Amino acid sequence: MGVRNQTRVVEFVFLGFSGIPNSHIYLFLPFLVIYLVTVLGNLMIFTLIQLDSSLHTPMYYFLSHLSFLDICISSVTVPKILVNFLRQRQTISYNQCLAQMFFLISFTGTEAAVLGVMAYDRYAAICKPLHYxxxxxxKLCTMLALASWVWGALDSALHTALSTTLSFCGVNQIHHILCDVPPLLKIACNDARINEMTVRIASYFVAGGPFFFIVLSYSLILHSILKIHSTTGKCKAFSTCASHLIVVVIYYGNALVNYNRSSTAGDSMETATLVSIMYCMISPMLNPLIYSLRNKEVKGALEKVLGSRRKTARPHTTS
Known part of the structure; x- marks a missing residue:
């Protein structure tokens, strides 16, 4: 036991797909397709916002941050998963594991804050249109965006610093597909009660704070909408919030399941793997689809860009 306690873990082995024989053969292509769709879709939204001056508004400014964050969240996790599909053993070094965990928590925490700021933007647009x-x-938009990034980074720094105090006693098999705090706590051999308490408090504070702000903002928005006498006006007001609300429900639904699974349900490796895929892959892929399919301005900007390219590509004829 003394030798086992002195063994230093230099790498971790992921067991998230161990229940699927030859999983790399069947999963590599779907994961690659999802990743490419995620990056290209969010990159399209981000680029359109930068190119089209009609989209240079606070709402689309924060949407560009959201698209960039979705690219980052997928890029922190999926490429490593794809590389491991091509190897016999699905491993990650200790330092890479901490780095992956730091950036994943930082980006997801920042996204929670950005979603809260976007809710405030919708409140200002609908409830205070004359003062919008x-x-x-x-200046305020820049400060709110910066504060959102700092919000996520501070939370991530705290979790990562506490994770460096964990001992693993030679046990290096993670029942997961990526490095995150909950799966590391499960294989730690030292007292991790402080880490567990921090995860619980942070999940309520870092994600719950923006969520409370979102609920408050939409309560005020709903109160204002109900005062509108015109049915058309009500529908228009609701439509400006629909995309954001759908993204909020998807994000917080997956986050709630990912970080607050009960100890009985959370012990299932298949459940943890499925939830992580939803949280880190499916949600970032759906966000650009939700905003592009439901947003006339985004679709208009895309048509404008594509139209200008067709004109540029059209050969000139001389009489």
Missing amino acids: SHLMNT
Whole structure:
């Protein structure tokens, strides 16, 4: 036992797909397709916002941050999964594991804050339309975006610092497909009660804070919409919030299941793997589809860009 306690873990082995024989053969292509769709879809949204001046508004400014975050969340996890599909053993070094965990928590925490800020933007646009330009000026938008990134980074730094205190006693098999705090706590051999308490508090504070802000904002929005007498006006007001609400439900639904599974249900490796796929892959892939399919301005900007390219590509004829 003394020798076992002195064994230092230098790498971890992922067991998330061990229940599927020859999983790399069947899963590599679907994972690659999902990743490419995620990156290209979010990159399209991000690029359109930068190119089209009509989209240079606070709402689309924060949407560009959301698209960039979705690219980052997928890029932190999926490429490593794809590489492991091509290897006999699905492993990750200790330092890479901590780095992956740091960036994953940082980006997901930042996304929670950005979604909260976007809810405030919708509140200002619908409830305070005459003061909107003052409430959401360029300086404030920049400060809110910066604060969102700091919000996620501080939370991530705390979790990563506490994770460096964990001992694994030679046990290096993670029943998961990526490095995150909950799966590492399960294989730690030292007292991790402080880490577990921190995860619980952070899940309520870091994600719950923006969620409370979102609920408050939409309560005020709903109150204002109900005062609108015109049915057309109500529908228009609801439509401006629909895409954001769908993204919020998907994000917080997956986050709640991922970080607050009960000890009995959370012990299932298949459940943990499925939830992580939803959280880190499916949600970032759906977000650009939700905003592009339901948003006339985004579709208009895309048509404008494609139309200008067709004109540029059209050969010139001379008489």
